[in-house]
Amino acid sequence: MSGLETRTVSRDSLFQLAQVQVEQDEEAHKVRVRNLSDGGMMGEGNIRVQRGNRLKIELRNVGTVEGSVAWVQDNRFGIAFDEEIDSQLARKPAGTTSPPDAQTLERSWRYRAPTPPDPTSLRKI
Template sequence: MESHEHTSVDEEVAALSRSADRDSLFMQARLQLAGATDTVLVRVRNLSAGGMLAEVQGRIRGLEQGGAVEVDLRNIGPVPGRIVWIGDGKFGVAFDRPVDPQAVRRQVVRKMEVPPHISALNRGPFYRPR
């Protein structure tokens, strides 16, 4: 007969996050704890649709397992989640909704301001008609 061990929701989410496709990267994000007004800059080391592994220097006051957080990810914006584990300057966040890790990796390209004398080159042929 199979024994069924009771697992918490946090343990299940952590197991899913570990098995999900993860992107290894090195980027920064802003983390805000529930009820806090200020944000903390963290380094994102791994990112998947369901969560992330973050690293921080020092300690974040109020950071605790099960605590609600909001992570501001590049190209996506604020994503709510909760802390699923903490250890040795690193911690795991399970997102409340899936995100697109590839969108976070994309570079934002802005239309460059081009001087008028150069943009005139794009209006017509580059050769002089005879």
């Protein structure tokens, strides 16, 4: 990767576990959350995902978040959330879900993941 930072959304480095379930897979996998922002996260673990896979992620103090795999490299992968979250909630001790004050909720819907396509409108190749 280049030394040039191209992201415009701040993200927090952290180390915590999350449960990830790939669409149409019954099993939930434990992954390490390496960094987290309001619009997505980087995960690491022994889980087979491909770019575009739909996921459900269970984050501490946040709950279940849905998103899509944006990139994959070795055992790390990026997830773009469908809806923005308050990523600071995940940093608080477990069970602490007090609402943050209005000044910390400067969210931007500009980085929202696109909605998944309707399966009936896709053509087979």
